Amino acid sequence: MLKVNNLHQYYGGSHILRNVSLKAEIGKITVLLGRNGVGKTTLLKSLMGLVPIRSGSIEWQGRDIARSTPYERARAGIGYVPQGREIFARLTVEENLRMGLAYSPAGTKIPAELYELFPVLQQMLHRRGGDLSGGQQQQLAIARALAPGPRMLILDEPTEGIQPSIIKDIGRVIRMLANRGDMAIVLCEQYYDFAEELADHYVVMERGEVIASGPGSEMQEKGIQRLVAI
Numbered sequence: 001m002l003k004v005n006n007l008h009q010y011y012g013g014s015h016i017l018r019n020v021s022l023k024a025e026i027g028k029i030t031v032l033l034g035r036n037g038v039g040k041t042t043l044l045k046s047l048m049g050l051v052p053i054r055s056g057s058i059e060w061q062g063r064d065i066a067r068s069t070p071y072e073r074a075r076a077g078i079g080y081v082p083q084g085r086e087i088f089a090r091l092t093v094e095e096n097l098r099m100g101l102a103y104s105p106a107g108t109k110i111p112a113e114l115y116e117l118f119p120v121l122q123q124m125l126h127r128r129g130g131d132l133s134g135g136q137q138q139q140l141a142i143a144r145a146l147a148p149g150p151r152m153l154i155l156d157e158p159t160e161g162i163q164p165s166i167i168k169d170i171g172r173v174i175r176m177l178a179n180r181g182d183m184a185i186v187l188c189e190q191y192y193d194f195a196e197e198l199a200d201h202y203v204v205m206e207r208g209e210v211i212a213s214g215p216g217s218e219m220q221e222k223g224i225q226r227l228v229a230i
């Protein structure tokens, strides 16, 4: 279980995250929503240790990891799929997947399961990452994060700029991973319908603060879409 308590973060003098608290349970999908620029990516980067926080705690599996390096967090079982995918364009699909295993306690063999989740990656194993379509790159980025067998998967806008058929495939994989019951999923998403469909829990941010949260099944009756409509 992830427990974030009273997180504050600054970029220079700009107070970006304001007293943010949230939880993400194993076996559940926690969806983070909010308009552009409210601090969602900054929150996810803070969870991964990619930006320092000013104060607050980030507890993962009972341990405060708020001061741990990204490397230590990866070793602690946290996987991260960044916004914009950040795959290595000049490396092959296979090499990209191996990069996901660079610090893995699970060994250096690419798990065959990744190709079951995303069959296209097996077909394209020797293609360069940069030659893949946006949707294929997104699948590669997710597979790379899954390669070391994380217990928490953080995804930053996986549907951004991706064609509908691949969005459906990605949604199915995310649901399947959660249903296995051994992984917490934190999903930041602008595409409201996708978010609502997947959410077990939702968290809405505005100007760096959490302004609403609850079970995914209540998103419609609570009018959450209005809070995040652009």
Ligand SMILES: Nc1ncnc2c1ncn2[C@@H]1O[C@H](COP(=O)(O)OP(=O)(O)OP(=O)(O)O)[C@@H](O)[C@H]1O
Residues within 6 Å of the ligand: 011, 014, 016, 034, 035, 036, 037, 038, 039, 040, 041, 042, 043, 083
């Ligand atoms: N490296 C940085 N240095 C200074 N300010 C930053 C930096 N990165 C983001 N910001 C600012 O922090 C605020 C929150 O940005 P963030 O990217 O976390 O928002 P977001 O909710 O993820 O938005 P989006 O949906 O557009 O990605 C914005 O005002 C942004 O301009």
